[in-house]
Amino acid sequence: MRPVRFAYARPRTAEEAVAELQRHGPQARVVAGGQSLLPLMYQRRERPTALVDLGTVEGLRSLHRDGDALRVGAMTTHRAIETAAGSEVHGFRVLPETARLIAHLPVRVRGTFGGSLAHADPLAEWCLLATLLDAEVTALGPAGVRTVPVTEFLLGDGRTALGWDEILVEVRLPRPAPSAALVEFGWQEGSLPVVAAATEVELAPDGSVAAVRVAVSGVADRPVLLPGAEKVLVGAGSGEQALAAAARSLADALDPPGDAWAGGAYRRELAATMILRSLRASVTRAGLSAPARTTLQEASR
Numbered sequence: 457m458r459p460v461r462f463a464y465a466r467p468r469t470a471e472e473a474v475a476e477l478q479r480h481g482p483q484a485r486v487v488a489g490g491q492s493l494l495p496l497m498y499q500r501r502e503r504p505t506a507l508v509d510l511g512t513v514e515g516l517r518s519l520h521r522d523g524d525a526l527r528v529g530a531m532t533t534h535r536a537i538e539t540a541a542g543s544e545v546h547g548f549r550v551l552p553e554t555a556r557l558i559a560h561l562p563v564r565v566r567g568t569f570g571g572s573l574a575h576a577d578p579l580a581e582w583c584l585l586a587t588l589l590d591a592e593v594t595a596l597g598p599a600g601v602r603t604v605p606v607t608e609f610l611l612g613d614g615r616t617a618l619g620w621d622e623i624l625v626e627v628r629l630p631r632p633a634p635s636a637a638l639v640e641f642g643w644q645e646g647s648l649p650v651v652a653a654a655t656e657v658e659l660a661p662d663g664s665v666a667a668v669r670v671a672v673s674g675v676a677d678r679p680v681l682l683p684g685a686e687k688v689l690v691g692a693g694s695g696e697q698a699l700a701a702a703a704r705s706l707a708d709a710l711d712p713p714g715d716a717w718a719g720g721a722y723r724r725e726l727a728a729t730m731i732l733r734s735l736r737a738s739v740t741r742a743g744l745s746a747p748a749r750t751t752l753q754e755a756s757r
Contacts, residue, residue: 530570
């Protein structure tokens with residue numbers, strides 16, 4: 457099957473991209489790698505009247521530190537993040553690790569960080585990690601630049617706060633996350649996960665949990681932060697029994713919908729397992745890295 461006919465634009469600047477969206481109207485779509493949109497067009501599940509390709513827009517491929525924060529340009533590929541090293545990702549080791557979980561190499565070479573967030577698949581790894589790390593999304597539209605917290609940006613399956621005439625230009629991760637870990641379960645290697653969990657833990661000097669964040673995908677129409685994580689974990693031990701009990705408690709509070717891939721009860725059980733595995737990894741990393749305790753405690757308040 458072939459996609460329906462469409463106009464095609466390759467702007468050179470972000471401002472030109474916005475102007476092209478305005479020229480072609482609300483049925484135009486942005487291409488930021490095309491690894492999600494183009495297959496849907498070939499299936500005719502998406503029928504845009506025009507494509508605005510960001511592949512030649514200057515300045516959108518970047519990965520750099522800004523103080524403690526990490527700024528990721530919208531057109532930065534999964535592969536570029538996967539192979540990043542040095543000061544740019546110091547304290548953000550979870551980014552290259554997560555990139556390696558995404559699909560297969562050809563997809564990672566062309567797919568982009570910003571494209572994944574803008575596509576807003578509720579199972580996408582970057583959407584989950586951005587939720588865990590309090591990401592801020594920068595968009596450019598006719599009215600100029602605006603910044604949106606990721607929890608307000610992701611509105612549901614395939615829905616974001618982007619206007620039809622706006623483009624995502626950058627994502628900012630505000631603080632290092634040396635203990636963060638993301639784990640997932642999928643039916644086969646390279647597929648989107650059925651359920652995934654991402655956690656960040658800090659330990660007190662006595663080994664108990666001082667601060668924690670837990671986010672899960674595959675249990676709602678977008679990744680969700682679990683507000684009960686602090687209640688069941690802060691002040692508790694970080695041993696296997698305490699972590700298992702906390703993971704069970706957090707999963708039992710979920711009410712995931714079922715679908716053709718997995719029933720709600722099955723997703724709840726998977727969530728318990730993924731949360732536990734992620735907590736184990738985060739606790740291990742927290743024991744090896746002391747920095748940033750205050751920042752995570754402040755972020756959890």
